[in-house]
Amino acid sequence: MLRVIKTVLVIWILVSLSGCLLFIPAPEIADILDQTADAGVLFSLELEQYVLDDTGRNVSFASAINEGGWEPVEGTTFEHTFTDADTYTVKITVSNGLRSDETSFTVTVE
Secondary structure (H helix, E strand, O other): OHHHHHHHHHHHHHHHHOOOHHHOOOOEEOOOOOEEEOOOOEEEEEOHHHEEOOOOOOOEEEEEEOOOOOEEOOOOEEEEEOOOOEEEEEEEEEEOOOOEEEEEEEEEEO
C-alpha cells in the first residue's frame, strides 16, 4: 500500500512540475470565408486574426491545397500563387505544439 501511495505521489509531482501539459487546450481557428484571387498573382491571407488561443503558447500554421501534402506557413501569413483559373480548397492547421485545430476555405481563381 505504501508503494502505491509513493507512486501516486511521484506522478502528481511530475505532472505539477511539467506545467500540467496534459491540460493545455488546443488553439481554435475560426471559419475563414471563401476567397477570390487572380491567376498568376500572389495571394496572401493573414491567419493570426482567425486564431483563438489563450494558453500563451506560440502557435504555428501549416497549409494543404486540394488535399496535397502539408506545407509549413512562414510566420502567420498564408501565401500562394495560383497559376490556373479554378476553385481550390485550402486547409489550414494551427498548432500550439501540443494540440491543433483546422479549418478549410475555397479560393476561386479567375
